[in-house]
Amino acid sequence: MPTPDTFWTYLSTICIYLIVLVVPGGLVGAAAGLRGWSLAGLAPLFTYLTLGLSGPWLAVAGLPYNPGTAVACTLLLAGAAYGLRRLALARGWTTGGRERPPVVWTRRAHFAVAACVLLATVLSVIVVLNASGGASAVFQRWDTVYHANGIRYIADTGDGSLFGMSKINWYPDGSYYPNAYHLVGALVYKLSGAAIPTVLNAVTVPIAGIFALSLVAMVRQFGGRAVFAGCAAIVAGAATTGAYESVSSGLLPFALGIVLTPLSAVALDRFLNRPGLDTGVVLTLAVAGMLLAHTSALFGAILFVLPLMLQRWWRREGKPLPDLARLIPVGVATALLAAPHLLGAISFGAGSYPYKPWGSDLPVGRALLQLLQFRQFLTEPLTWLSIFLVIGILTVRGLGRLRWVGLSALLLSGIFVLVASYGGLSWVITLSRPWWNDRYRLMALAAIPLCLLAGHGLAETQRLLAKTVGGWSWVRDSASMPAKLRIASATLLVACLAVVTNGFYTNANAIAVGYAYQNWPESEKVGQIPVTANEVAAMLALQEIADPAEMVLNDRRDGTAWVYAITGIRPVAGHYDPGVPPPDAAYLSEHFREYDTDPEVRAAVERLNVRHVLLGHGSILPDIKRAPGLENLDGLRFLRREYSNSDAVVYTILR
Template structure:
């Protein structure tokens, strides 16, 4: 626990970076209450990510100063745009709704933080997975080059290029946390994970619930509390993969979809009291999209699933309600067909996702099993949250009985159908439609909570109201508060019965990929952490990336020649990978080593993904027993050698 107390400043900085820039922009545009607070994280991510791109283009170092300037500029633009929009900016807020929503988000956030903290174990531990190698190396590079632009982040796996795109919003946030708090990179990564799950996700769920159910305090409180209940969201991608950027993007989805819901979905009078008109919903939704895309592009496509359902419902509502005859219905039908066709083309045939369509994961279960997992709110064998899953089913019934909420049930079914198709089928349809998500059922499973949370909140409120009606009240005082009090009470009971919204089971979801040590165990890590005393500053460290040597950067503050286990290497790196151990015989090897400033090499056996065919290209880095390499330090499987052949 002492280590977590020491990490608290980093967590606080992460929360501030995810909340403050966007909140300033929202308030400058005139937004207030839950709308401003709920939209703050996606607006913050857009501000940080776009500032990083702009700073890279003009040659300005990325950091806190650049983000401050970016926030001021974005806030100024928000003020100017708000003045030209029709109508007036929202100024009225419902105090009970704000208090209930924030209280629910705080309660759910505490449960989520507890699950993440227990799952990770110690703040300086990181999952030793394929993607984690890239992300940790990318943060180190961005921190040392002061460049966190998405236009250049891809050079981590293609260091011979001057530019290569990779969505870098998450990496920029980690860089800011490390810079401001002074925490090590791994602790900064952990801090962002805690803040994403305990702040961004519950606030977004509350905002989406507000657009679904209006300003009913009971639903808002329930949505905040229940946001922590589902193992698939927001916990799964914090560990699996490890897909930290995708986890951030998914956490931004509810708030972004709240804008789409306000813009597209017909609403009853109860939902029109927030003052968040369609003009502003469209503008702020558009502003949130760059942050969503630069966190992870497939989140935009995930949002397209829900947005398509909303648009189809809106077109159907307009076509059926029009009184002009058959022409509006034909227009609505044509618009729906065009919308679906454009979406299918974008996902299955557009060149934007041509590269990701080559990735394929075999089906892990039958279609029937996948359906059962989605219905029980436990996709990809995450723990079954029985009570929360039952509330989702009740919420589906409640929402379907209200025509203006049926889109939510249809959206939940659409996301479920995508998961079932990818998890249970290897057919051509599944392959074609899952390209942007790498044909990976885990990425679809992580979408569960986007619709499950508001549905469960509706179900919990319905249960509470039924309980109030079933008990004869002894007092007729404050009848309007009874549903709220009953909902809060029932939510407290659910939280108690489930052990803090299944915090124990959800911590196991986080811990699943955090406990491996196949790249760097304690002994290997101890040696890597000594690199600042062993390797002079400015000299690069070579090594087979599959044996853990890329962690020379994030743990030892020394640049690795191969910062990822797989990449597009330049000719000098290709030569070293195949022939460094022949440096005394091949002058061109030493020439390449000098051009790259390589003075040391880490050699040792591979324990990660043994037998992967890509490991063969690094056999030239097996220097043990070869002349021209002097052992300097040893730790577990790894030995550090100084390259004397090229002295």
């Protein structure tokens, strides 16, 4: 459901996000010596790294996180990267080796690949806008309220610590969560002045474009053809299980980690080809960036690049022990740089938060078919991407230095099948714990090499088309025809793909992402959505009634947990998640109706400074009912109805 921002506010917020996405990371990457596509690809990762480090370290120093301190931290990190690079050059702590990929791209090729990345970004914009049903629509899935409240908390309080934003729901101490996503979102929120739902949408809009850029940087690093890079970018913008499906599940930071994962191969390959302090700094920043984007992203990146290491050792381009020895200092430097995150992750793992695996049991054949068709719950298979994936698999030898991607696809697809088909087995649950035993997350991870293989298949189809036409006698007789033929064949192939896929599957992908907003053709069959326009109206009315310092009692089962993100008023229940709730929140949800007769209820109300009650309509899940302590409040003598509409009501507690 929409919040009050206009489309033009949304557009300006997207522009601000793109600037924030590029500038801090680009400055750090350039200072570290990156250039060209490596710089362009790693810039978003380094932005999330820079701001993701800034918040926790500023909190350790007792300083607030805001635009000013974020700029200072960016300059500090860029200065450190530049200083280390200059030191390495001055002391000779670099080694010789190949810096430029062996395949030369013409200027025209660079522009064509950039156009493909732009196309993927445009596709992403179209998909998200069509899915949301409005430029400032509210996400309706499980974790999105936590992310929304986290962004608002950081922006309002300046607390960039790894435990702070969780205090909205798990008070008073909070809970660990990697918050680079939220720190970037908080900066966009402060700079744009837009509502939090608008900020969340703006940060989501270019997700497939970031994926495309990451794949292009990877193909370029490993010496792939420009056509391959462009095709990979187009596949990134069209594949449902790449960027879009994680968004549809509300896994917004996880989706970010997925689209940045290919960059781990870029940084690792640069370091292995030319070990040195400068390339080691870049790899350290990239590894830390994966950890900060999402904890599971680092585990996924390790699995993704493991076949790269195996191929390197098999072809005797390096030896296991020396390579692993060189990586030890990188690991130590990463641990020091991201020390607050590692300590926080350890404390979370040892804490009381319950781990609840999904336990999927799909037939193996169905799981394999989902991989091949780039979908899990869509009714429409992405047939043409499946065809190009098969072609890419059959021509995997043509990948050259990227042949390891085939083994990566086999490894990650195998893990997906294990979790999708045997997710209830204890050893599978243990193996997949970084991904919460969730087949949707592991499908997204497997989609990375599968998208590369499909892009390779599309590029090989273009090569075959150009070769076939080039064999015609009238073509052979023209000296200028081969270059023009390559351009024409690539353009024709992309145009045909756009037609046969109905605009690169934008409609199918919009339906998939629409699940995040409960906005898809069959959504009316599900029932009342958690956050309606009327509930947003009630939250805004509460903003006029309540004191900003108070907390509002609400039911964590409906959409009222969004009240903090939208108004800044803290709810008693700040997340749908019922795991380890604060004692007062748990007691009030069970017994608030007994306010007149139960002194413990009144004491809890007093401790939390609760003055109003906000109840919405519907539930995050259709089979979840309202908490017993908040049922049938009308007519109770200690409450006065202050505002109501068809979906929500606000009460004042009469003391």
